Amino acid sequence: MLLQNRSFGAGLLAGVLVLAAACATPPQDPIAREAFDEANDPLEPMNRPIFDFNLFVDRNVLKPLASAYKDVTPDAFQDAVQKFTRNLGQPLVFIHDLLQGEISRAGVTLARFVTNTVTSAGFQDLADEALGLEHHSEDAGQTLAVWGVSEGPFIMLPIFGPSSLRDMLGRVADGFGNPVRIGADIADISLQYTATGVAEGIDQRARLIEVTDDLEKSSLDYYAALRSLYRQDRDKEIRNGKAGPPTTLRIPD
């Protein structure tokens, strides 16, 4: 574990150095500078090649795998995979509900986890269907945001896709702090736990095939579109269902 942590630390240090080297110089022209700031993507020179790499992997591995999964398995099976992997994530969501001071949302998460685990080992979502307790997601990136940590630059992670400095740190923290992962380690079923993670990834990719195909076809700049969608979606998730502040849409003359 110590060795793992040390190599992780070295990896993180190397990552930070690469980030610093990959920074684009902000443009001098004030008009271009404003657009540069609005995109919040100083690492774009590094992010774009990573995105191309992700697209390559997606086209050749992930999407074919997800398509096959979608075609071969029955809908009820896919449903059960989504519900089961989602249920495994509930303890972590519960912790983040509490860390954000969202007591009633924490109550919903706890009630969902207990109900679904007891009635179907998590393969069904009776809590939603019978009790009207809807699922919501939380993660460390959202908790950091609620605590006032700013977003940081946009980052395109290899394989995992769009992120930000804040969300990337959150991802690392959740990897270490997820009580279900820790429990699986102790019970010596880490491999099985990892398998559920892989299943979750394939299931999620399968559900997005139509959306990403449409976006890739209709967008003018697929990378920029995904970046904007990611940032808007995170912003919505952080607000926990509350309406955002009114936004000004000023039309240039």
Added chain:
Amino acid sequence: MPASIATIARRLYLAAALLASMAALLAGGGSPALAAETPQAFVDRLASRAIQVFAASDASKEAKTKQFADLLAEGFDLTSIAKFCLGRFWRSATPAQQGEYLKLFEEMIVNTYAGRFAQYSGETYRIKGSRPEADGDISVSTEIVSPGGGSPIKVDWRVRSQPDGNNRIIDVAVEEISMLITLRSEIASIVQRGGGNIDGLLVVLRARVAQAQIR
């Protein structure tokens, strides 16, 4: 003579009252008969007409796209949307570039959304209410329900009242993700990568529009 003074006074008073009410009418103030359509009723009317266009199974694809284009031009302030999406680069563009950009942008929007609506398969919508946005705009909330079940999709229509009193949609947000903001960042990115000149953007838009015509 006192009677005629009273008569003149009354006439003056009546004339003044008449002028005042005419002025109020011309200013478009609160006369119920002239009240503009509420943003909510406006969105309701547009949405039901869009569904009528695409639910009609007998019309050809071209005819539907044409009808849809007319509906978009009537319901959306496409010029403002195009300008907002180009943002700060609008002012640095030449009038010729601006003109071509507006034309291509409008064609692209019509093609994209006609293509999406062409997949219409019996979805219905519910108006959930409206709330004020910044700049005096009204955001009308709807839910799109698909006939196959599943959770409804939240779609918000941002309506801006025009100087002529008509309503126009200037943004559509699906699950709180603004199409306007997304498109703006795509366009800014293309202009930026073209070194701040919008010629590169025009090349991309021309190719996009030509591609849609082949299909």
